[in-house]
Amino acid sequence: MTRLLRSMTLAGTLTLLGALAAPPAEAISCRQWERMGPDEKTNTVYRMIDGTVSGSRGRQYHVDRGAVGRCLEASAQAIEYDFDGACADPRTAGKEALNRIFKNYIWTCAG
Numbered sequence: 001m002t003r004l005l006r007s008m009t010l011a012g013t014l015t016l017l018g019a020l021a022a023p024p025a026e027a028i029s030c031r032q033w034e035r036m037g038p039d040e041k042t043n044t045v046y047r048m049i050d051g052t053v054s055g056s057r058g059r060q061y062h063v064d065r066g067a068v069g070r071c072l073e074a075s076a077q078a079i080e081y082d083f084d085g086a087c088a089d090p091r092t093a094g095k096e097a098l099n100r101i102f103k104n105y106i107w108t109c110a111g
Contacts, residue, residue, distance in 0.1 A: 028098055030083075046076060049076065050069075052069075053066075053069035071109035078105075
């Protein structure tokens, strides 16, 4: 019984993290990111955070969306720096580079 309960808990956690790590509503490319000014970049990151924590997926899996949101907001400047760094390096500036970086922050905050 304990083994079954652990398996169910692990499956639920993985499902939850997968739901939170789905592409944000405001998925952008490096090309779009590089055309933005500093204020627009900041606003974009906060819109991505808001879209992540206010979406129905977080409610569906009973995640502490407030805690995830606070964690992402505390990381907003680091997210911007990582986006800038990824877009500046042609080896990492692929189409999904910014989504991948943002998902990593979500996983860190939700885990």
